[in-house]
Amino acid sequence: MERGRRAALGLALAALLAGPWPGARAVEPVTVGLALAGAAASALTGLVSYSRLYCYFAPCCLQGPGARRGAALEEDLDRKLFGQHLVKKVVIKAVAGFLNNPNPKKPLTLSLHGWTGTGKNLVSKIIAENVYEGGLNSKFVHQFVSTLHFPHLQNVTQYKDQLQSWIRGNVSACARSVFIFDEMDKMHAGLIDSIKPFLDYYEELDGVSYRKAIFIFLSNAGAEKITEVALDFWRRGKSREELGLRDLEASVSVSVFNNKNSGFWHSSLIDRNLIDYFVPFLPLEYKHVKMCIRVELESRGYMADEDIVDRVASEMTYFPKEERIYSDKGCKTVYTKLDFYYDL
Template sequence: MPHRSNREMRDCCGALVFLIVPIAIVLWYLYSPSYDLLKNVAALEQDYRDNVFGQHLVELVVLKAVPDFLNNTDPKKPLVLSFHGWTGGGKNHVSQILARNIYPAVEQRKKCVQSFDVTHHFSQEESIVKEKLKERIYKTVEHCERTIFIFDEMDKMPPGLIDVIKPYLDHREELDGISFRKCIFIFLSNTGGEMLTELAMEFWRNKKKREDIKLSDVESHLSRHAFNKKSGFWHSSLIDRNLIDVFVPFFPLEMKHVKMCVRAELRQRGRAMDEELVTKIAEEMSYHPEKERVFSVKGCKTVATKISLYL
């Protein structure tokens, strides 16, 4: 074997370092939790844009506030969102989009996403419900620090009951040895739906674009409406103590948005785009007010069934 000089050995080692270091950086990046998070955020953005229509203020929250919160390794409190609007606006749809993109794996989702249906889970005696709720929240976060909690039909919850979870939403390092600061709490409610419909109708009649409605135009109204209406958030300490980060308005969908839903459903089924069918299905949906037929009564809820009937 030929003898190599010290200079040759140094050059060889330098070349190896030049190759190994970038490879190590790439491998670390690919297998680090932050890379998974970036992939999830990119998937969330694509899923939202492909499947949610007519909700410009929801987009602002879902594609900005949620990723910012997920990227924060040391949040001061959980992210707490309250979704408001009539049935069909997409509240449940958006919460499921968040859940399936933050936790793409089914097993992981079962472990880290907890959904509560008020009419089902909160039908027992209030004291029993409160204890069960606290226990379920605590045990879930014990095994998954970034748990997503979804409370559906908050407008049907007995007043005062939800305040039992206030300690988990507050600015605390830990509670009984567990930190809840990386959790996401999402409340779904029809409360405020009438006010949002009236605002959207006002813009429509004045020939203004609904996209010009700002979050600041509606958020304080939703907060007051939820606080004063005798339902789940009535005189709630969650609102009184400013623990809800964003009140998110879901406006009623117009016919053009229903058409977008039809196209999205056809794409998902691998069907050729048929604009005549798109228009036919959209026009068959129920709209209100009856004379103007501006807003879809059920949003896009029955689009899939309608398409199945025609296909």
């Protein structure tokens, strides 16, 4: 049924686009396209509105509520993310709640912290995919990597201007834009403060509202504090799942704020409480590494061979040296280690 409707709409648009359209050459192509789409929508009255019609054939900025996206987000996190009960709880509530709020007071800002391989990039990818079909490849999702996009200390002033212009331009085009900043622990101190006005509680700035945008920061900073708390729980015989956000969030934010090697060092984003959640990623245990291996095998089309799963997990290195509880690379090297066992 849905496929048939799309085919009908496609034929209608094709007919309209075939012309003739007197004077079309004198009009900007984008304007013509919008006019034709509007004409198609009128011709198909009762089937679909203009905005919905347009979104059948081109990527659209998210405008409606995200209830279904919240359910899909939860499902994706359950299937792909392991050992991170705090992350799942915070991300699902924060993102779904924000997308379903037609009039948020400020942009959603999430700061993800933890060791390499614990799932920070995976979670940002899953969020992007659940907001926009193209995920990280969507024109409404923008990713910055500190060492790639902001490498030189002497250019920080220039980077600040460029960053402000980039965010202003993209939010003007799509209020629900998503911005991801990776390697915040390698960003030059003070640079991220240039976007502080966009994260604050302003109705508008120069005619642009930033309240519906999403900002996600990824950082290894704070990982030591997270491990310290998690290890203390383990040594006291407490379950990993007993750890609550209250046990970690405040200490992580303080640790990051006072870390001179972090892009958040003495940042006004933290000082002014503009980051909604500091999301702690716990170090992964042996059992979690095995889960990652099984998922990777299945993604390659293999049945999970438990002998290989055990062998690959055992080859990973773990810390502390005596207890060997946590994987020091998380699941990051699982992919390459499996290449040794399969002729791919």
